[in-house]
Structures are given as structure tokens and as C-alpha cells.
Amino acid sequence: MTGRPGARVFVSCAPGDRADVAGFVRGLPGPVHIGDGEVDAARARALDAAEVVVVWQPRNPPRFAAQWDLARAVLGARRRGADPRARVLVVSTEPTEPAELPPVPPEGALSAVLSRLSNTERRTDVGNAGPDEPDWDDLLLRPSRFVGRTRELWAVHRALEGDLLAERPRTGPTAVSVVGVGRTTFAERYRRLHSAAYPGGRVWTSFAGLRDDEALRAHWAAEVNRVARDWFGLDTSGLRHDLARAALAERLTERGEAVLWVVDDLDRATPDLVIDSPVVRALLLAPGDGPAVGLGPLSSAEADLLAAGGDGEADAALPVARCAGDPLLIAARAWRPGAADPADALSAVIRDRGDHARVVLSLAALLAPVPFPGELVADSVADVLGEGAPLLVARALDELACHALLHRTRGGQWRLPTAVAHAARRTLDTLLGDALAVRASLLVERALVSDTPGVRAHAEALAANRATPVDRRTALLRALATGHARRGDLAAAVAAGQRCLRVRWAAPDALAVARWAVADGCAETALRHTAALVRQAREDADQRLEYRARWLAATAHDSRGAYLLADHVFHHHPLVRAHGPRPLWASEAERAELDLGRATAARLRGDSRSAAALLRPLWSAVDADHPAGATGRWSAVAVEHARLTSDTALAERVVGVYGAAGLPTHPVAGQAAVAAVAGRVTAAWADRGPALGVAARHAAAEHARAAGTHGRDDPITLELAILHGQALHRCGRRAEALDRFTTTTGHAGAALGVDHPLALRARLWRAMARGALGDWAAVADDLRTLLPRQVAILGTGHPECALGRLHLGIGLAMTDRSREARPLLGAAEQALGRAPQPWRHWAAVARAGVAAATLPEPVVRVVGMAGVMGLAGLVGGWERRLRVRSSATAGRRSGRARGRRTWSAPDPRGPG
Numbered sequence: 001m002t003g004r005p006g007a008r009v010f011v012s013c014a015p016g017d018r019a020d021v022a023g024f025v026r027g028l029p030g031p032v033h034i035g036d037g038e039v040d041a042a043r044a045r046a047l048d049a050a051e052v053v054v055v056w057q058p059r060n061p062p063r064f065a066a067q068w069d070l071a072r073a074v075l076g077a078r079r080r081g082a083d084p085r086a087r088v089l090v091v092s093t094e095p096t097e098p099a100e101l102p103p104v105p106p107e108g109a110l111s112a113v114l115s116r117l118s119n120t121e122r123r124t125d126v127g128n129a130g131p132d133e134p135d136w137d138d139l140l141l142r143p144s145r146f147v148g149r150t151r152e153l154w155a156v157h158r159a160l161e162g163d164l165l166a167e168r169p170r171t172g173p174t175a176v177s178v179v180g181v182g183r184t185t186f187a188e189r190y191r192r193l194h195s196a197a198y199p200g201g202r203v204w205t206s207f208a209g210l211r212d213d214e215a216l217r218a219h220w221a222a223e224v225n226r227v228a229r230d231w232f233g234l235d236t237s238g239l240r241h242d243l244a245r246a247a248l249a250e251r252l253t254e255r256g257e258a259v260l261w262v263v264d265d266l267d268r269a270t271p272d273l274v275i276d277s278p279v280v281r282a283l284l285l286a287p288g289d290g291p292a293v294g295l296g297p298l299s300s301a302e303a304d305l306l307a308a309g310g311d312g313e314a315d316a317a318l319p320v321a322r323c324a325g326d327p328l329l330i331a332a333r334a335w336r337p338g339a340a341d342p343a344d345a346l347s348a349v350i351r352d353r354g355d356h357a358r359v360v361l362s363l364a365a366l367l368a369p370v371p372f373p374g375e376l377v378a379d380s381v382a383d384v385l386g387e388g389a390p391l392l393v394a395r396a397l398d399e400l401a402c403h404a405l406l407h408r409t410r411g412g413q414w415r416l417p418t419a420v421a422h423a424a425r426r427t428l429d430t431l432l433g434d435a436l437a438v439r440a441s442l443l444v445e446r447a448l449v450s451d452t453p454g455v456r457a458h459a460e461a462l463a464a465n466r467a468t469p470v471d472r473r474t475a476l477l478r479a480l481a482t483g484h485a486r487r488g489d490l491a492a493a494v495a496a497g498q499r500c501l502r503v504r505w506a507a508p509d510a511l512a513v514a515r516w517a518v519a520d521g522c523a524e525t526a527l528r529h530t531a532a533l534v535r536q537a538r539e540d541a542d543q544r545l546e547y548r549a550r551w552l553a554a555t556a557h558d559s560r561g562a563y564l565l566a567d568h569v570f571h572h573h574p575l576v577r578a579h580g581p582r583p584l585w586a587s588e589a590e591r592a593e594l595d596l597g598r599a600t601a602a603r604l605r606g607d608s609r610s611a612a613a614l615l616r617p618l619w620s621a622v623d624a625d626h627p628a629g630a631t632g633r634w635s636a637v638a639v640e641h642a643r644l645t646s647d648t649a650l651a652e653r654v655v656g657v658y659g660a661a662g663l664p665t666h667p668v669a670g671q672a673a674v675a676a677v678a679g680r681v682t683a684a685w686a687d688r689g690p691a692l693g694v695a696a697r698h699a700a701a702e703h704a705r706a707a708g709t710h711g712r713d714d715p716i717t718l719e720l721a722i723l724h725g726q727a728l729h730r731c732g733r734r735a736e737a738l739d740r741f742t743t744t745t746g747h748a749g750a751a752l753g754v755d756h757p758l759a760l761r762a763r764l765w766r767a768m769a770r771g772a773l774g775d776w777a778a779v780a781d782d783l784r785t786l787l788p789r790q791v792a793i794l795g796t797g798h799p800e801c802a803l804g805r806l807h808l809g810i811g812l813a814m815t816d817r818s819r820e821a822r823p824l825l826g827a828a829e830q831a832l833g834r835a836p837q838p839w840r841h842w843a844a845v846a847r848a849g850v851a852a853a854t855l856p857e858p859v860v861r862v863v864g865m866a867g868v869m870g871l872a873g874l875v876g877g878w879e880r881r882l883r884v885r886s887s888a889t890a891g892r893r894s895g896r897a898r899g900r901r902t903w904s905a906p907d908p909r910g911p912g
Contacts, residue, residue, distance in 0.1 A: 007033035009113060010050035012069035017056050020106060024056075027110045031116070035069060048076055052116045054109065056091045067898045068193055071153070075196040076100070089113060149186055152178075155293045157194055160260075160281040173280045174250070177269050177288035178295060182327045184369070184417070185407070186261050186295055187285055200257030200279060204226055206453070208265040208368040215243070216266075218484075218495035220273065225489055226249055234662045240521075243709060249277035251662065265369060265418075297325015328419055329405065346419065347427040349403060357396040357429055359384055361405065363436045364416040365424040366458035366465060371413035376447070376458075379527025380440045384432075398898045413454075434467040441472040451487070456480060456750045463499070474504045481512070490520035498525075507536055507545055514552045521667075523556040530556070547579055553576065558601055561756040571601065574780045592618060592633075600640055604757070606798035609838045612644050648679030665709040670716035677702050679721045685730055685841075696727035713751030718744055718758050725765055732774045736884035741766035746889060755793055760786065764804055769806060771814075780811035799839040802831035806846050813849065825849040 009028055012035045013021045025032050029589045033046040047053060053073040070088065070504050077084040089112055090096050092103035104112050138282030159176045178186060191202050205223045210216050221241045228234040228248045236244035252259055252275065262283045264274050269288030272279065303325070329346055350361060363380050364372070378393040385392050397414060400406040407415045416424075425433070441462045447455045463476040475498035484493035497513035510529045517526035530553040537546035557563070581598060582591045595614050600819035602611035622634045632857050635654050642651035651672045658669035677699045684691035703720040710716050725740035745766050763786055771779040787804045794801055809824035829846035832839055 006029040007046060007049075008051045008117065009033070009054060010047050010069070010073075011054045011056060012047075013056035015659040021056055023670055024109055026672065027196065028113060031787070044072070047072055050114055052087060052089060054089045054091060054113060056106075056109075056692065057096065064430075071157075071193045072196065074101070075194065079196065082311060084115060086119065089116065092390075093488065097151045098158065127314045149189075149295065152186065152293055152295055153190055153193065156190055156283065157197070159291050159293065160283070161197060161258075171278055171279065172324075173282060175269070175271075175272050175274045175282040175284055175288070175290050177284045177286060177290060177292040181295055181297065181325070183285040183295060183366060184264055184415075185327070186311070187264065187283055188409075189607075190283065191260060194260075198258045198260040198281070200252065200255060200259040201231070202260045202262070206264045206368070206457055208370055208457050209464055210265075210695075211267070215495045215499070218489070218491040222484060222487075222489035222492040223453075224275075229487075232662065235488060236663070237490065238668065239663065239667050240667075240710075241491070245275055246709075247663065247665060249275045249280070252277045252279050255279070298327055299325070300839060326419075328417055332614070346423045350405070350420075350427045353405075354396065354399060356385060356392045357399045359432065359436075360393055361416075361420075361424045362398040362428045362433045363440060364406065364414070365428070365441055366437050366462060366467070367416070367459035368454075369414045369416060369418045369421060370454050370457045371409045372454065372458060373413050376440070376443060377414075379443050380436055380593045384436070385675035390554060430467075437462060437465055438469060438472060441468050441476055445476055447480050448476075448483055451483055458482070463503075470504055474500050474506070474509075477503065478509060481509075481516075485512075485516055488901055490516050491522075494520060494522060494525060501529075507533060507542075510536075511545070511548060511552075514549070518552050518555050518559070521559065523560050526556040527553055538605040543575060544583075544585055546575060547583065550576060551597070554601070555597055558604060561752065561758070561793070561844070563601075563605060563757070563795070592621075596633075596637060600643075603644060605641070606793055606800065606835075608644055611640075615644060635668050635672070639668060639675055641813060642672065642675040642679065646679040646682045648676050648683065651676035651679060667716070669704060670710060670714075673702050674707070674716060674719050674723070678721060681727050681730075683724050684727070689772065692731045696724065696731050696733075699724035700725045713747050715752065715758060718748050718752075718762070721747075722762055722765060724757070725762075725769070729765070729769055729772065735767060738766065738769035738773065741769050754788060757793060760790055760793060762799060764790070764807075766802060767811075767817070768807055771811060776811045779807060780815055780817075783808035783811060798832065799832065799835045800837065802828045802839070802846075803842060806832065806842060810849055822850070 008031060010033045011021055018034075021034065025034065033050065035047070047069055051053075053069065055070045055073075070090070072083045073088045077087045085101060089109065090103040091109045092102050093105055094103070096103045098136040140377050145251060156176055156178065156697045160174050181506060186712075191204070195202065205220070207219060210219055213574045221244065224241070224244050226234045227242070228251070232248075232251045234247060234251060236247050239247060248297075257279060259277075260283065261275065261280055261281050262285065263269065266284070266286040268274070269284035269286040271289075273284060274282045284316045286483070291334045350358070353361065359381050360377055363377055374393060374397060377397070378390045381393065382389040397406060401408055401414075405416075405420050407417070409415055440458075444455060444459050444462055448459060459476045459480050463480070465473075468476075475494050481493045481496035481500060482613060484490070484496055493516045494513055497509060497516065500509050501513065510533050510637055514529040514533065517529065530549045533549035534546055534553070536551060537543070550570040550573060554566040557566035582594060582676060586594065593625045595618055599611045599614035599618070602608070602614065615637070621693065635657065636653050638650055641647065642654070654672035655664075655669050655676060658664055658666045658672070663669060677695075680698055684695035699720065703717065703724045706714065706717040706720050712718075721744040725737045725744065727733075728737035728740060741762055745759060745762040748756060748762050752759055763782070767779045767782045767786065770776075783804055787801070787808055788799070790801045790804050805824045806828035809821040809828060812818070812821035812824070825846055829843060829850050832843040832846050835843075
């Protein structure tokens with residue numbers, strides 16, 4: 001190395017160009033630093049401190065080190081806000097990349113540099129624009145291992161960053177697909193060379209060994225959660241995958257620093273693999289629909305330079321066509337005279353390796369094409385190589401790396417290219433591979449406690465390998481699934497658990513998968529496994545297993561609104577009655593889970609008293625044990641408690657907890673928002689006045705927010721829409737309320753099914769809104785068909801069924817069918833009189849309806865119908881108050897003597 005770190009000019013050139021550069025340097029007003037191809041800290045400091053960087057590459061393609069210098073110089077200038085064209089000079093006789101830096105011929109280089117020096121002020125303090133030293137790997141120190149692809153590197157960077165010489169604001173994410181040979185190695189080099197362009201960090205996601213669609217989706221969800229958790233402490237495990245991506249994108253956008261996300265080992269790239277943030281640059285190593293950069297074969301000149309080992313002079317010209325221009329085959333010197341095809345040539349190179357190297361290669365071929373530690377290899381082959389295994393493995397790794405069959409990565413790990421793994425499996429002894437698979441599976445299972453993505457990928461690869469014994473495959477998949485569940489990656493846990501069940505079905509594994517599926521909202525998956533569990537439990541006479549399976553099945557049915565099926569499977573089943581609601585054999589945690597689930601089930605069925613009795617001790621325990629701001633079980637119990645007690649403050653507290661944690665779109669936060677809106681509407685219902693308008697506006701805002709995050713057809717959004725319609729109804733905005741209920745009925749029926757409880761509730765309130773507008777014939781016709789479905793789905797004693805009977809009775813009375821109305825109104829009066837708040841206020845309406853319907857027909861025509869009309873105005877507009885007068889004891893006696901109650905129509909002007 002010549003020159004010194006404080007030189008004004010840094011000249012980057014290949015060793016073969018030294019003679020030409022010497023004459024150029026003599027004309028410079030010194031000092032000058034000439035790079036010698038070694039990438040070290042001194043070279044980096046000299047390059048950053050130079051006022052002018054000259055990249056001398058009259059012969060294309062340029063050397064790897066020269067490309068590194070060029071990228072670092074351009075990015076360093078941009079970081080300091082300078083124009084790279086004023087600092088960087090490319091000397092070449094051919095067009096170069098980037099095109100924004102037009103090259104000058106060698107004869108014009110001296111004058112161009114002198115001109116730049118005359119216009120450049122001396123700098124005394126410049127920062128480090130390149131990657132941190134710990135990110136440099138052995139490949140950066142070996143330029144000969146990566147040759148060419150200069151134009152492709154710049155094409156990728158231009159596609160990701162836009163104009164290389166000027167910052168451009170971006171409004172959305174950028175994704176580029178890379179196709180061709182050597183994609184992974186190319187992406188590794190890009191990540192290292194251009195690391196300074198991504199101060200927000202670099203992420204590498206590999207889908208190695210995953211081809212099942214469900215497994216791919218689950219792995220991507222787990223990766224999003226991993227980055228959110230590691231970078232921001234944000235646990236997105238409870239969120240739907242699109243909401244988890246949105247939460248991570250929001251955090252990345254707020255931070256505002258560019259992030260590179262590489263997605264590898266995938267058959268096809270899709271838009272779902274891109275985080276929707278303007279700071280994210282996605283490099284997808286698979287064919288895709290967006291912009292793509294193709295990696296063609298190396299040219300003959302590049303092949304000669306690569307095969308020469310970095311000295312600039314090839315021993316012999318390589319017929320590149322015989323190697324298809326594949327960098328792997330050329331770098332490994334795989335071509336041989338007479339080889340029929342490149343694959344055979346690569347197999348020949350593998351066969352030529354020493355015994356120890358072939359053993360190591362057999363083990364590496366069993367693992368995923370992601371980095372692995374040398375210690376794993378040494379431990380796995382210890383039985384084969386004996387006590388000297390560590391030293392022998394180290395020598396074997398060096399031998400394989402020398403022939404480019406293995407690559408060293410940062411942190412001292414190694415990566416086996418996929419093509420080499422395929423060739424090794426075809427070439428090497430299969431019996432040796434089978435024996436190594438057993439030992440490797442044991443070591444990888446133990447290493448899973450480290451919970452790193454690389455170890456998980458190797459576990460997936462070994463579990464998918466038929467050479468791994470069945471018991472070892474199931475052990476690996478079980479450990480993978482358990483680790484995913486422990487982190488909260490429930491979709492990944494379900495996917496791994498189901499792969500484990502396909503290898504060998506076992507009841508404990510199926511029960512765990514069903515539990516994770518229920519928690520993840522996958523009711524169909526849970527029901528499929530619980531059905532198999534119930535059958536197996538009956539065959540084995542295992543009542544505890546059957547009890548647990550039935551409980552999970554009932555929870556899944558309840559989540560879909562199928563209350564009758566849940567009752568049949570669990571709540572009313574003889575086995576469950578025999579063991580009781582809190583079995584003695586269950587643990588305390590399991591009993592608490594059962595109590596919470598039963599409380600939820602009772603509330604859904606309208607039995608608020610039973611729900612409150614079950615929930616009261618649970619709430620006392622968790623509220624005392626958990627501090628403010630805690631989530632988990634506390635939040636679940638708190639939301640249920642807020643729903644039962646209309647505790648708006650508690651519900652809003654839960655919303656605040658999740659908002660402070662950066663998870664405002666979490667499903668539990670959504671349920672808490674529903675409870676808060678319901679509490680506001682209930683309170684305003686009794687208070688009336690301005691509170692109703694406030695409640696209506698709040699409900700509208702929450703509904704709009706939920707529609708934007710969860711979607712218009714999500715149960716949370718639909719329930720908020722119904723609450724908004726109820727507030728509008730009570731405010732007297734009857735036409736708006738009818739529109740809201742009509743729209744919600746359509747959405748709920750299409751998304752959840754016409755018999756879903758939310759669809760039935762929306763339809764009931766749509767009928768009530770029609771009655772408020774005076775269309776009582778439509779109310780009667782609609783509720784005649786609705787009421788049987790309500791009773792069948794919700795049960796006879798549900799308050800909503802009583803409300804349906806009440807309004808059907810009113811509709812019949814208003815259409816001169818009082819005889820049909822009387823039994824409906826009587827049943828509604830009894831049911832609503834026993835119901836808790838907020839249903840009890842409807843009992844007064846029912847009593848008035850009974851009184852009106854029991855009047856003699858002549859009186860009804862003259863007096864009673866006007867009262868019923870007044871009652872209809874009250875029920876529909878929510879602005880009139882019904883008054884059941886029993887003014888004095890004499891009046892009540894008189895009413896009894898006539899066999900009916902006295903009743904008067906409400907004041908049409910409203911209360912007061």
C-alpha cells in the first residue's frame with residue numbers, strides 16, 4: 001500500500017493496472033493513496049478522508065474492490081450532502097455504472113482530477129460512510145470470490161433508491177426482484193457494499209425448505225413479529241397478519257431511516273412480502289410482477305479473472321459456455337475437459353475432495369441453505385472423525401471454501417449454496433448422510449433453545465428430510481411449534497404442529513395445535529383437530545382428553561356464533577355435566593381459563609347474571625395481581641368485566657394500554673373499544689339530552705377507525721356499526737339509523753352468514769328502525785321470519801329474542817292483529833322484566849303494549865290504537881317517554897275490576 005491515510009486523492013485500481021496508474025499519479029500534486037485491493041480499516045479511513053476518489057477501470061468488468069470503493073465513495077458523498085460528481089471520478093474507455101457518473105478516458109483523467117482539487121475545500125473531519133467493521137466478512141477480504149455483476153449491483157441500487165446522485169422523497173415501499181444465477185451471493189454482496197445507504201438496518205428473511213402455502217404465510221408472519229419485537233419491543237403476535245405488517249410499517253416510517261429487507265429462497269415474489277412503508281426497500285430473490293434485475297452468466301473476461309484467483313492473470317482461458325457462465329461452477333474451477341454438463345463437473349469436483357471434506361459436505365447438505373456454525377458440524381461428525389474432529393473439520397471447511405463449495409459469512413459461520421447441496425446429495429454416500437441426520441437432529445433440537453432463525457431453518461430442513469427417523473422428525477417439529485407458541489407466533493406454531501401431526505399423529509400434539517388454533521382465531525382448523533381428538537378419546541376411554549377437546553371445540557363454535565353447536569358439544573353434554581364446570585383433575589390455570597370461557601359463553605347467550613357470578617372472582621384476582629398497563633389475562637378479563645358492567649372507564653383504560661404499547665389495532669383493543677362505545681350508548685340512553693349526540697359521534701368515529709384497520713366485515717366493525725345505529729335511533733335520526741342497520745345487515749350476512757348472531761341483531765334493529773318510520777307492516781313481516789331464527793340460534797331466554805317478540809307484537813297490534821300480538825307481548829313482558837340492565841327499561845314498553853293489546857276491539861279502534869301509535873313513536877324515535885300510570889289505589893282497583901290495567905298514551909310533545 002502506498003501513500004498515507006491523509007492523502008487528498010484515493011486511487012482504486014486492479015493490480016494489472018498499476019503500470020498505467022503510475023504515470024497518472026506522478027502528475028498529481030500529492031499526497032496520493034493507492035489501494036491495493038485489501039479491504040481493511042486503514043483503506044476505509046483513507047477512502048473517506050480523500051477529497052477526490054479515482055476509480056481506475058479501463059478494462060471492464062471492474063474488480064470487486066474497485067466496485068466497493070465506488071459504492072462507498074458515492075454513498076459517502078450523498079450522506080454528507082455533497083455532489084458525488086464533484087468527488088468521484090471514474091476512469092474508463094467504456095460506459096460504466098452508474099451512468100450518472102460519466103467516465104473519462106485515461107488521457108483526460110489528470111486534468112479532471114486537478115480541476116476537482118482546485119474546486120474542493122480541504123476537509124478535516126469526515127464521518128464513516130461505509131459499513132461497520134463487525135459487518136465485514138471474509139468475502140470482503142477476498143475480491144477474487146466475487147467478480148463482475150457491477151452493472152447489476154448499480155441497477156438494483158438505482159431501482160431501490162431512485163436517483164443515485166440526489167435524494168428523492170418516496171411515498172411508498174420499493175421492491176425489486178432479482179432472477180438468474182447466483183442470487184443469494186449477489187444479494188449478500190449488495191447488502192455489504194451498500195450498507196451505508198440503509199442506516200435503519202438490514203433484514204434477511206429466508207424461506208428455505210418451506211413450500212407449503214400455509215407454512216410460508218406462517219413463517220412470514222413470524223418474521224414480521226420477530227423484527228417488530230427485536231427492533232421496537234412491539235409484540236404483534238395477537239394481530240392479524242395484515243395489521244401486524246401495518247403496525248411494523250408505522251414504526252419504521254416514524255423512525256424515518258431507510259431499511260433493506262432481503263427475501264430469499266422463494267419460488268415467486270408477491271406484494272404481501274413487502275412492508276408498506278416509504279423507508280423499506282425490498283430485495284426479493286425470486287421472480288415477481290414488479291421491477292426485476294436479471295443476473296446473466298459471467299462473460300469470458302470475468303470468468304478468466306475469477307478463475308485466476310484474484311491475481312489478474314488467468315492460468316488458462318475457460319470455455320465459459322461449458323459452465324453456462326455460472327459463477328459457482330467457474331469459481332470452483334468445476335469445468336473439466338470432456339464434462340458433458342456443468343452439473344456433472346460440479347459432482348466431479350465434490351468427488352475430488354478429501355475424505356474429511358466429503359464428510360463435512362454430507363452433513364452440510366442436510367441443513368438448510370442458510371448460515372450454520374462450524375461447531376455444529378464438528379459436533380455432528382465427531383462420531384465419524386473421532387477425537388480430532390474440530391481440527392479436521394476446520395481444515396475441511398477451508399478446503400471446501402478454497403474451491404468455493406462453501407462460503408464463510410460474518411460471525412464465523414458458513415453457508416452451502418443450494419446447487420452444491422443438490423450435487424452433494426446426488427454424489428456422496430447416502431448411508432453416511434442418513435447416519436449424520438440422526439446426530440444432527442439431536443444437536444439442532446438442543447440448539448433450538450437459542451431461538452435463532454438459522455437454527456429454526458435447519459430444524460425445518462432436517463424434519464423434512466426422509467433420512468431423519470420419524471421420532472426425530474416429530475421431536476424437531478414439536479420443539480419448533482412450542483418455540484413459536486412461546487414467542488406468540490401462533491400461526492407458525494399451528495403450521496409446524498400440523499406438519500408434526502402429518503409425520504406421526506399423537507393426541508397431545510393435536511390438542512396443542514387445536515389450542516393454538518383457537519387462540520389464533522382459526523376455528524375451522526381447531527374443529528378439525530378436536531373432532532379427531534374426541535374420536536381417539538372415546539376409543540381410549542380417556543375422559544379428560546375428551547373433556548379438553550370438547551371445551552376447545554365449544555370455544556371455536558362460540559367464536560363463529562354457533563351457540564347451539566357449542567351447547568351440544570360441551571355445555572349441555574353429559575360427560576361435561578358428570579365432571580362439573582371445574583374438574584378436580586384440572587390445574588388452577590386451566591380452571592381459571594374454564595371460568596373465563598364460561599363467563600363469555602353465558603354473556604353471549606344473554607345470561608348476564610351467571611356471567612357476572614363466574615367473572616367476579618376472576619376479576620378480583622387479576623385486578624389485584626396485575627399492575628396498571630399489564631396485558632395478557634388481565635386485559636381479557638377486564639374487557640369481559642367492562643362488557644358485563646358497562647364500565648366505560650375500564651374499557652377505555654384497556655384501549656389506552658394497547659395504544660401505549662403501540663398496538664391500537666390489537667383484537668383485544670378492538671373488543672375494549674366495543675365495550676367502551678356500548679357503555680357510552682347505554683349511559684346516554686338513560687340520560688338522553690346532549691349525551692346521546694356525543695355517544696353517536698363517538699360511535700361513528702370508532703366505527704370508521706375499525707373499518708379502516710380491521711375491515712368493514714370484521715365482527716368488531718359490525719358490532720360498532722350496530723351500536724352507531726342504536727345511538728342514531730335514540731337521537732331521533734331514524735332514516736340514518738335505518739340506512740346504517742340495512743348496510744350492516746348486508747355486510748354481516750355476506751361475511752359471517754345470515755344466522756350469525758350479529759347478522760340477526762342487525763336485522764332486528766333494522767325492523768325496529770322501520771317501525772320508527774311507521775312501516776309496521778314491514779316490521780311484522782320481517783320479524784315473523786326472524787324470530788324463529790333468533791330462538792333457534794340464541795335460545796328462548798335470550799333478551800334479544802324477547803326484544804324480537806316485543807316488536808313483533810307491536811307490529812301486529814299496529815296492523816290490527818291484537819289477538820296475535822297479546823301472547824307475544826305477554827311473553828316479552830315477563831322475559832324483559834327478569835332481564836338485567838340495559839334490557840330492563842324495555843319491560844315498561846312491553847307492559848304498555850300488553851295494556852294496549854288487551855283493550856276491547858271497539859276501544860282499540862278509538863283510544864287504544866292512538867296509544868299504540870304513541871308507543872311506536874317512543875320505541876322508534878327514542879325521544880318520547882312511556883308512562884304507565886297507576887295514579888292511586890282506587891285506580892288500580894278499578895283496573896282490576898275491569899280485568900285490565902289503566903293505560904294512557906304518552907305525551908306526543910315528549911317528556912316534561
